[in-house]
Amino acid sequence: MRVYVPLTLPGLAEAYRTGELGAGPFTAYAVTPGLREWYSSDDIEELEYAALGRAAQASLRLLAAEPRAPRRRVVIAVDVADRAASADPGRGPDPAEPGEVRVAGAVPLGKAASVHVDAADAEADVTAAAEALTAADGGDDDARFVVDGAEDHELLWFATQEIANLVGRGD
Numbered sequence: 001m002r003v004y005v006p007l008t009l010p011g012l013a014e015a016y017r018t019g020e021l022g023a024g025p026f027t028a029y030a031v032t033p034g035l036r037e038w039y040s041s042d043d044i045e046e047l048e049y050a051a052l053g054r055a056a057q058a059s060l061r062l063l064a065a066e067p068r069a070p071r072r073r074v075v076i077a078v079d080v081a082d083r084a085a086s087a088d089p090g091r092g093p094d095p096a097e098p099g100e101v102r103v104a105g106a107v108p109l110g111k112a113a114s115v116h117v118d119a120a121d122a123e124a125d126v127t128a129a130a131e132a133l134t135a136a137d138g139g140d141d142d143a144r145f146v147v148d149g150a151e152d153h154e155l156l157w158f159a160t161q162e163i164a165n166l167v168g169r170g171d
Contacts, residue, residue: 001030001079001080001081001082001084001085002030002031002048002051002077002078002079002113003028003029003030003051003077003078003079003080003085003101003103004028004029004030004048004051004052004054004055004075004076004077004078005021005022005026005028005055005075005076005077005078005103005107006027006028006029006055006056006057006058006059006061006062006073006074006075007021007059007062007074007075007076008059008062008063008066008069008070008072008074009069009070009072009074009117009166009167010066010069011062011074012074012076012115012163012166012167013167013168015076015109016109016163016164016167018109019108019109019110020106020107020108020109021076021078021103021106021107021108021109021112022103022105022106022107023105023106024103024104024105024106024107025102025103025104025105026102026103027058027100027101027102027103028055028078028085028100028101028102028103029051029052029054029055029058029099029100029101030051030085030099030101031044031047031048031050031051031099032087032098032099032100032101034087034098034099034100035047035050035051035054035098035099037098038050038098038099039098050099051099052075052077052116052155053151054097054098054099054100055075056073056075056116056151056155057151059073059074059075060073060126060129060130060133060147060150061133063126063130064130064131064133064134070123071118071123071124071126071127071130072117072118072119072120072122072123072126073117073118073122073126073150073155074115074116074117074118075115075116075117075155076112076114076115076116077112077113077114077115077116078107078111078112078113079111079113080103080107080111083104084103084104084105084107085101085102085103085104086101086102086104087100087101087102109160109163112160112163113160114157114158114159114160115157115158115159115160115162115163115166116155116156116157116158117155117156117158117166118153118155118156119153119156121153122150122153125149125150125152125153126150126153128146128149128150129146129147129148129149129150130150131146132144132146132147133147
């Protein structure tokens with residue numbers, strides 16, 4: 001199963017340093033029955049793109065909680081065994097979070113398929129969106145518009161061999 005793990009650049013640097021993602025369990029996003037129902041599509045590429053988008057939204061929430069992190073959303077696509085990722089049976093699927101899964105344990109970074117990161121020109125909109133999240137969650141329509149502005153930026157695709165350069169450890 002392909003899962004999309006929301007991170008920040010410091011989180012990606014930590015994964016690069018340790019060679020693994022998360023200590024488990026951790027939250028990721030995938031094509032789940034709930035996501036299929038929410039997105040109303042049978043096209044797997046569209047559904048995977050929707051899961052990536054959900055992970056990008058979660059990355060924005062991580063940025064809001066990490067004020068010192070560079071203001072760029074990060075998502076890493078990782079292949080895990082089907083049994084390693086599941087909807088959280090203790091809570092039941094949260095309808096507010098279609099596609100959310102729990103990954104049971106740490107995943108070797110070598111299982112990563114790709115990395116997706118905002119371009120530098122997205123930083124101002126991502127910064128504003130991270131600052132507006134609380135108000136948007138409270139129902140402020142103007143803040144919701146600001147948060148949606150971050151989604152106007154497509155995440156760039158990077159091969160896993162480029163992680164060292166993304167985290168500033170390239171030669």
